[in-house]
Amino acid sequence: MSSKPDRTEPITVAAVDAAGLQDEALAALAGASTLAELTELRTRYLGRRSELKQALREVRDRETGMTLNAVRERLEQAFAERETQLEREQLEERLTADGFDVTLPGEELRIGTLHPTTQIRRIVEDAFLGLGYEIRDDREVETVEYNFDKLAFAPTHPTRSPRDTLFLDENTLLRTETSPSQIHQLEEHEPPVYMVSIGRVYRRDDIDATHYPIFHQFEGLAVDRGITLADLKGTLLRVARVLFGDDRRVRFRTHFFPFTEPSIEPDVSCGICGGAGCRTCKFTGWTEFGGAGMVDPAVFENVGLDPEKWTGFAFGCGLERGAQLRFNIAEVRPLWSPDLRVLRQF
Numbered sequence: 314m315s316s317k318p319d320r321t322e323p324i325t326v327a328a329v330d331a332a333g334l335q336d337e338a339l340a341a342l343a344g345a346s347t348l349a350e351l352t353e354l355r356t357r358y359l360g361r362r363s364e365l366k367q368a369l370r371e372v373r374d375r376e377t378g379m380t381l382n383a384v385r386e387r388l389e390q391a392f393a394e395r396e397t398q399l400e401r402e403q404l405e406e407r408l409t410a411d412g413f414d415v416t417l418p419g420e421e422l423r424i425g426t427l428h429p430t431t432q433i434r435r436i437v438e439d440a441f442l443g444l445g446y447e448i449r450d451d452r453e454v455e456t457v458e459y460n461f462d463k464l465a466f467a468p469t470h471p472t473r474s475p476r477d478t479l480f481l482d483e484n485t486l487l488r489t490e491t492s493p494s495q496i497h498q499l500e501e502h503e504p505p506v507y508m509v510s511i512g513r514v515y516r517r518d519d520i521d522a523t524h525y526p527i528f529h530q531f532e533g534l535a536v537d538r539g540i541t542l543a544d545l546k547g548t549l550l551r552v553a554r555v556l557f558g559d560d561r562r563v564r565f566r567t568h569f570f571p572f573t574e575p576s577i578e579p580d581v582s583c584g585i586c587g588g589a590g591c592r593t594c595k596f597t598g599w600t601e602f603g604g605a606g607m608v609d610p611a612v613f614e615n616v617g618l619d620p621e622k623w624t625g626f627a628f629g630c631g632l633e634r635g636a637q638l639r640f641n642i643a644e645v646r647p648l649w650s651p652d653l654r655v656l657r658q659f
């Protein structure tokens with residue numbers, strides 16, 4: 314070492330092995346496993362009092378300055394990279410430990426829809442409330458008297474058999490139709506009466522494409538003076554229009570029910586084949602939508618009303634059938650299935 318330093322060869326530079334320093338710092342960096350260790354190393358290698366910074370302060374020639382600056386830049390970049398890496402690792406660890414990753418997309422919220430049967434129920438309620446009817450609800454456990462006797466079912470009528478009807482005991486059963494509501498209504502209220510009763514009914518049917526042992530009906534009853542079959546047809550037509558739209562055809566067939574005389578059955582043109590005939594409408598182009606008729610004088614007598622004074626009509630239709638007809642659902646089973654693929658479409 315000369316006593317008089319040469320201006321072109323500053324002593325400080327000789328004291329710093331830039332490449333060696335860089336290697337050392339990078340090796341230390343690679344070994345750092347926590348952010349705290351990293352901070353410590355950053356102070357040691359890049360801090361104000363680090364060898365590198367001191368050398369940079371004292372550097373005199375351009376070339377050495379450039380070399381040292383390159384090392385500084387390289388180290389700063391390496392520290393930043395390692396920091397990002399360690400932060401990510403730490404986050405990862407925390408997320409695994411917490412078991413909750415806030416960066417994942419949220420769970421999709423499925424907006425449900427009302428069951429088709431419920432939709433029909435509400436449309437029917439609205440339609441009849443609009444016509445001035447009252448809505449009632451009756452019990453599902455009925456007596457033989459109200460389910461059959463007062464509705465003028467003959468003692469030998471096959472529906473009275475336990476093969477068709479679910480009995481709880483000899484006199485008690487699960488109602489097979491909503492028609493007992495007619496009797497309850499007329500026993501509780503003096504006519505004029507305009508009511509619709511909606512609810513579940515039960516039959517001992519095997520499950521197939523068109524049958525299910527539980528289903529829903531809406532039962533209508535209008536009792537007043539001078540009511541005619543034309544009023545009944547007009548009312549049913551109106552309900553069919555509200556439920557199925559204007560482009561569906563409606564027809565009435567004659568039929569028999571113990572509690573109406575005459576009796577009719579409304580059919581609605583099949584919406585699946587447009588009336589051409591398909592499996593669902595059993596190749597007729599029509600689907601039966603319920604039963605109806607003029608209240609039988611025997612029913613009036615059974616509730617203590619004078620059939621000479623009062624006239625009325627009644628009807629009963631299935632809500633599931635209504636849903637099938639409105640939404641063109643080929644079978645009744647999906648309406649009761651826990652597999653929601655069909656139901657989700659409506």
Ligand code: DAH
Binds near residue numbers: 605627629
């Ligand atoms: N109760 C009948 C059924 O379940 C439907 C019915 C027919 C209801 C005629 C009525 C009626 O009120 O008048 O098949």
